[in-house]
Amino acid sequence: MTEILKVQGLRKAFGGVVVANGIDFSLSKGAMHCLIGPNGAGKSSFFRLLLGEHAPDAGTITFDGSDITGLRSFQRIRRGISVKFQVPGIFKALSVRQNLEVAFQDHLHGHSLSATIREMLDFTDLRAEEMTPAGILSHGQQQWLEIAMAVGVEPKLLLLDEPTAGMSPDETRKTGEMLHELNGRGITILAVEHDMAFVEQIAKRVTVLHFGSIFAEGTITEIIDHPGVQEIYLGTADV
Amino acid sequence: MTLNTTDTVPRSRARRLFSRLEGPQTMGSGPAFWTVAALVLGVAAAYPLIADAWTVGNAAYFLIWTFMAMGLGVVWGYAGALSFGQTAFFGLAGYAYGVITINLGTAYGLTIVALLLSVAIGGLFALVIGYFMFYGRIQGVFIGIVTLSVTLVLETFMAQTAGPQWRIGEARLNGFNGMSGMPPLTLPWFGGDIVLYPGPPLYYLLLGLVVICYLGLRILLNSPFGNVLVAIRENPHRVGMLGYDVRLYQMLAFGIGGAFAALSGALYTAWGQYITPSSMGLTSAALPIVWVAVGGRRDITATLIGTLVVLAGFQTLTIYGSQYALVVMGALLLVTVLAAPQGLIVGAMTLLGRLFQRSKT
Ligand SMILES: Nc1ncnc2c1ncn2[C@@H]1O[C@H](COP(=O)(O)OP(=O)(O)OP(=O)(O)O)[C@@H](O)[C@H]1O
Ligand SMILES: [Mg+2]
Numbered sequence: 001m002t003e004i005l006k007v008q009g010l011r012k013a014f015g016g017v018v019v020a021n022g023i024d025f026s027l028s029k030g031a032m033h034c035l036i037g038p039n040g041a042g043k044s045s046f047f048r049l050l051l052g053e054h055a056p057d058a059g060t061i062t063f064d065g066s067d068i069t070g071l072r073s074f075q076r077i078r079r080g081i082s083v084k085f086q087v088p089g090i091f092k093a094l095s096v097r098q099n100l101e102v103a104f105q106d107h108l109h110g111h112s113l114s115a116t117i118r119e120m121l122d123f124t125d126l127r128a129e130e131m132t133p134a135g136i137l138s139h140g141q142q143q144w145l146e147i148a149m150a151v152g153v154e155p156k157l158l159l160l161d162e163p164t165a166g167m168s169p170d171e172t173r174k175t176g177e178m179l180h181e182l183n184g185r186g187i188t189i190l191a192v193e194h195d196m197a198f199v200e201q202i203a204k205r206v207t208v209l210h211f212g213s214i215f216a217e218g219t220i221t222e223i224i225d226h227p228g229v230q231e232i233y234l235g236t237a238d239v
Numbered sequence: 240m241t242l243n244t245t246d247t248v249p250r251s252r253a254r255r256l257f258s259r260l261e262g263p264q265t266m267g268s269g270p271a272f273w274t275v276a277a278l279v280l281g282v283a284a285a286y287p288l289i290a291d292a293w294t295v296g297n298a299a300y301f302l303i304w305t306f307m308a309m310g311l312g313v314v315w316g317y318a319g320a321l322s323f324g325q326t327a328f329f330g331l332a333g334y335a336y337g338v339i340t341i342n343l344g345t346a347y348g349l350t351i352v353a354l355l356l357s358v359a360i361g362g363l364f365a366l367v368i369g370y371f372m373f374y375g376r377i378q379g380v381f382i383g384i385v386t387l388s389v390t391l392v393l394e395t396f397m398a399q400t401a402g403p404q405w406r407i408g409e410a411r412l413n414g415f416n417g418m419s420g421m422p423p424l425t426l427p428w429f430g431g432d433i434v435l436y437p438g439p440p441l442y443y444l445l446l447g448l449v450v451i452c453y454l455g456l457r458i459l460l461n462s463p464f465g466n467v468l469v470a471i472r473e474n475p476h477r478v479g480m481l482g483y484d485v486r487l488y489q490m491l492a493f494g495i496g497g498a499f500a501a502l503s504g505a506l507y508t509a510w511g512q513y514i515t516p517s518s519m520g521l522t523s524a525a526l527p528i529v530w531v532a533v534g535g536r537r538d539i540t541a542t543l544i545g546t547l548v549v550l551a552g553f554q555t556l557t558i559y560g561s562q563y564a565l566v567v568m569g570a571l572l573l574v575t576v577l578a579a580p581q582g583l584i585v586g587a588m589t590l591l592g593r594l595f596q597r598s599k600t
Contacts, residue, residue: 051480077482089477091470098263102470103481105463110255149481 003062004029004157004188005050010059012049012212019045020056021212027157027190032183034199035192036223037209038233043192044086046209047159051083052076064156082155086162086192088142092135096126096145099134103149120148123178140171147175151182158182160191164198176201196224208233260454262461264317264469266538266588271595283446287439296437301550302445303506308530308546309456309539310499315528316536317460318492319472324386325500326524327368327393332361332501333514334397334412337421340509341410345425345432350509354424357505358498365497369490390519397516417515424509437510445506449543452499456539459495468492500527522565529572535582545584 005027012020019042027033035043048054050061052073060069068076077083091099100117108116121127124144129137134145143163150158163179164172172195179202183189193199199206199220206223208216210233216226223229261268267276287295307325315321339353372385401414412418424435424444435441459465467488470478479485508514517523534545549571556564579586 072484074479074482074484077480083480085477085480089474089480091473091477093473094469095263098466098470101463102466102478105466106482153482 002029003027004031004064005190006062007050008060008062010046010049010061011057012045012054013057018212019054020049020059023059023209023212023214025207025214027188029156030183030186030188031205032179032189032203033191034203034206035190035209036194036196036199036206036233037215041209042212043209044161045212047083047161047192050076050159051081077153080156081159082150082153082157083159084143084146084150084161084163086165088139088146090134090142090146090149093133095131096121096134096137097130099145099149100152104152107153116152120152124148139166140168143167144175144178147178151187155187157188157190160189162192162194164193164195172198173201256458259458259461261457262465264460264465265457265540266585266592267540280446280450284443287442292438295439295442297554299437299442299445300510301547301554302442302449303503303510304527304530304550305449305503305543305546306452306506307500307503307527308534308542309452310496310503311527311531312536312539312542313456313460313468313499314493314496315531316538316542317465317472318468318489319475320489320493321380321383321528322386322493322496323383323524323528324388324390325496325527326519327386327390328361328365328497328500329504329507329523330390330393330397330514330516330519331364332357332504333508333518334418335360336505336508337418337514338407338410340421342408345422345434346427348425348427350422350425354502354505354509358501361501361504362494362498365500366490366494369493369497373486373489373493387521387524390524391521394516394519397519415516417513417517419513421508421512423512424506435509441510448502448506452502453539453543460539464488464491526568529568533571533575533583535585535588537581538585538588541582541584541588545582548584 003026007023007025010020010023023046037043045054049056052071056069060067063079063081068079091102097117100120104113104116121130124147126141126145129141134142137145147163164175167175176198179189191202203220206218206220207214208223208229215232216223216229286298307329311322311325335357336353339356340350343349343353368389372382377385397412398415400412405412410418426433426435433440435444467478467483471485471488475485530546530549531542533549535541553564553568556567575583
């Protein structure tokens with residue numbers, strides 16, 4: 001299988017805090033992969049490094065065959081990376097429709113733009129909220145809206161930072177189904193998640209991050225049975 | 240078949256353009272709104288028939304400022320960057336108009352060329368300032384500080400150009416007293432040039448320009464470009480993470496705002512045939528913020544109406560003393576910020592819209 005993402009020797013420190021301590025990581029095309037780890041392990045920082053929000057102290061990031069380490073954030077997005085942040089990053093004063101327009105209008109125009117918006121409104125069950133300011137949606141709906149914004153551009157790689165945070169079990173399960181559908185369309189997905197039930201629902205392979213380093217990597221059962229992982233994370237996690 | 244496609248493509252493009260006269264970024268839509276707008280325009284067009292030439296020239300003076308206000312509306316209200324120094328582009332364009340026309344004269348419609356050049360100079364200067372600000376990661380309140388500094392530096396610089404060595408060709412910059420004696424706008428015409436002194440012909444030219452700029456901005460703001468601007472105002476980080484070069488958009492919006500301020504500056508200089516450094520001073524720099532804030536910065540219609548209303552009110556008050564008028568302006572700004580932060584006109588229009596909705600149901 002070909003790799004869509006390859007990270008080599010990625011290092012980043014803020015003063016004394018090492019958020020990435022020589023990370024080697026790769027992701028094959030079409031994968032649905034989860035990143036777990038205790039609070040402060042460096043999961044969100046790893047995403048920010050991938051997105052170019054932090055410049056690494058050392059290491060390289062290769063995406064879809066080319067080195068993107070020196071590119072600015074918006075250029076990386078244009079290459080086909082898309083992201084949903086841990087804190088919902090939507091335009092609260094704008095309507096749901098406008099949020100989607102801003103997300104898609106650069107790639108789509110005219111009829112294909114309105115068709116995709118309609119499709120995404122159905123996909124996320126936000127049809128009735130089309131003209132509602134995004135800021136007054138429920139937390140779960142805001143998460144979905146942001147997922148829709150992230151997937152509507154048809155990225156090659158979708159980064160999701162805690163996509164189910166604050167969702168009810170029902171919403172969480174539905175989100176999992178959405179992700180399976182997106183993955184079925186060929187989008188590679190890398191998700192940070194705390195909810196192990198959700199991780200089991202979506203991921204075949206899991207990477208555990210601890211103190212900015214990769215602590216373990218394997219199938220979901222391997223990770224759950226891993227004694228070290230239980231000690232640092234699963235035993236103490238509030239799942 | 241071929242004929243059909245070549246025919247419909249431009250037509251549908253024009254239709255899409257005009258459909259953007261209405262949209263989420265601008266208040267007012269539907270036949271009722273456009274009927275009222277046409278009526279207002281009709282009254283404005285008939286105004287010179289009932290008023291004397293001096294009053295009409297004075298009304299033209301009000302129209303001149305609306306361009307700077309609408310430009311600030313784009314930069315501040317839509318793109319979310321509070322510029323405190325639109326007068327820098329206003330003043331620069333005013334001086335540019337003076338220097339160019341004094342050197343080139345009025346023949347062959349050269350004053351119109353001078354007007355366009357002045358707008359280009361002001362707009363380019365704004366792009367340069369915008370480049371250094373936005374690519375230098377200056378944000379929030381610091382944009383206000385930088386832009387205010389720019390306009391005050393220009394004011395100070397122009398105020399010390401009294402000596403005879405400060406001349407560009409024929410044009411003396413004249414220091415604190417400012418430059419005067421430049422010709423008004425002059426339209427070449429068959430039976431002889433039309434000189435646009437303050438009066439009905441200038442009024443009509445300005446009214447036409449206001450309509451063009453207002454409608455053009457409505458189309459721009461409801462376009463994908465306008466969508467990105469308001470998104471940047473709401474959450475610039477997310478916009479970057481959707482693949483947009485946020486700084487480029489901010490710089491372009493700032494350039495547009497600067498060009499509009501420059502249009503005001505050049506027209507102002509042509510109208511009164513003078514421009515002084517104080518047009519870039521602190522008081523001058525603060526006034527556009529009051530106009531735009533009071534009317535409503537997040538809607539171009541509110542900005543336009545608010546500016547005209549506040550200007551007319553300001554002039555009425557000035558009869559009782561200009562210091563007094565400034566205090567009232569400050570109080571007005573305070574009341575707006577406290578009582579209707581989205582602006583008085585926007586507040587009133589929202590209320591009207593709600594009443595209208597209710598009466599329909
Ligand atoms: N810009 C920064 N400057 C200094 N320290 C930072 C910065 N960003 C993150 N950190 C620190 O780096 C560590 C890793 O943070 P990060 O947000 O990546 O963790 P995380 O694994 O996403 O945690 P969580 O599960 O709580 O979201 C934390 O200790 C955090 O305080
Ligand atoms: Mg995190």
